[in-house]
Amino acid sequence: MIKLTNVTKYYPSKLGNQYILKNLSFEIPSNHNIAILGRNGAGKSTLFRLLASSEYPNKGSIESSHNISWPVALATGIHPQMTGRENTRFIGRVNGVSDLDEYELSVRDFAELGQKYDLPVKTYSSGMRSRLAFACCMTVGFDIYLIDEATSVGDPKFKRKAKAALLDKSKQANVIMVSHDTEEIRQFCDSAIIIHKGQLEFYNDLEYAIEEYEKL
Numbered sequence: 001m002i003k004l005t006n007v008t009k010y011y012p013s014k015l016g017n018q019y020i021l022k023n024l025s026f027e028i029p030s031n032h033n034i035a036i037l038g039r040n041g042a043g044k045s046t047l048f049r050l051l052a053s054s055e056y057p058n059k060g061s062i063e064s065s066h067n068i069s070w071p072v073a074l075a076t077g078i079h080p081q082m083t084g085r086e087n088t089r090f091i092g093r094v095n096g097v098s099d100l101d102e103y104e105l106s107v108r109d110f111a112e113l114g115q116k117y118d119l120p121v122k123t124y125s126s127g128m129r130s131r132l133a134f135a136c137c138m139t140v141g142f143d144i145y146l147i148d149e150a151t152s153v154g155d156p157k158f159k160r161k162a163k164a165a166l167l168d169k170s171k172q173a174n175v176i177m178v179s180h181d182t183e184e185i186r187q188f189c190d191s192a193i194i195i196h197k198g199q200l201e202f203y204n205d206l207e208y209a210i211e212e213y214e215k216l
Ligand SMILES: Nc1ncnc2c1ncn2[C@@H]1O[C@H](COP(=O)(O)OP(=O)(O)OP(=O)(O)O)[C@@H](O)[C@H]1O
Pocket: 011, 012, 013, 018, 020, 038, 039, 040, 041, 042, 043, 044, 045, 046, 047
């Protein structure tokens, strides 16, 4: 379970503080693969950044006993001056991977960067950067994977591979997924949370959630 207690999140702007969540208490259950449904600007990516602790609430707290990934495929934390291999080892170390040599080899094989694995990431295309980030994230054994439109990574061949890896993960671990593709959501998720006007609502029944969401 991920427990949000009195969470307020806003971004200051010229129009005043833009509130995404206001004094929200909510429990995200474990043992579900959950789709986050919400209109553009509803706060899905912001919620992900809060769950991944890459941003903090302005007020309140978020607690979980689970090991939660950063949003898969976001190249957050990838350092442009370092090579793919150096980044991999660094990310592995930060995330407490015990066997860094094995981790490095698995990421290298998954990302399929060839000799570029030993060149600085600043020389990579954006697709190559995303592949490295995806491989680094998938290869760490997280309890919960945050998947933000992640199956759009790379070229068609890599997309198929990424999707297969995610499906595999969704059987052993849990996924929380943001996607505007309903078919993809049906493939990965069994339940949903609708985020609307700063409120979250959990639906055990995915099809019912999709119906309710389409009414918004
Ligand atoms: N760093 C930021 N500074 C200021 N405002 C921000 C920032 N990040 C997001 N916002 C605002 O917060 C709101 C929620 O944004 P967010 O990206 O979380 O929405 P979303 O549901 O993921 O949208 P989409 O479906 O379009 O990706 C939007 O109004 C957005 O403009």
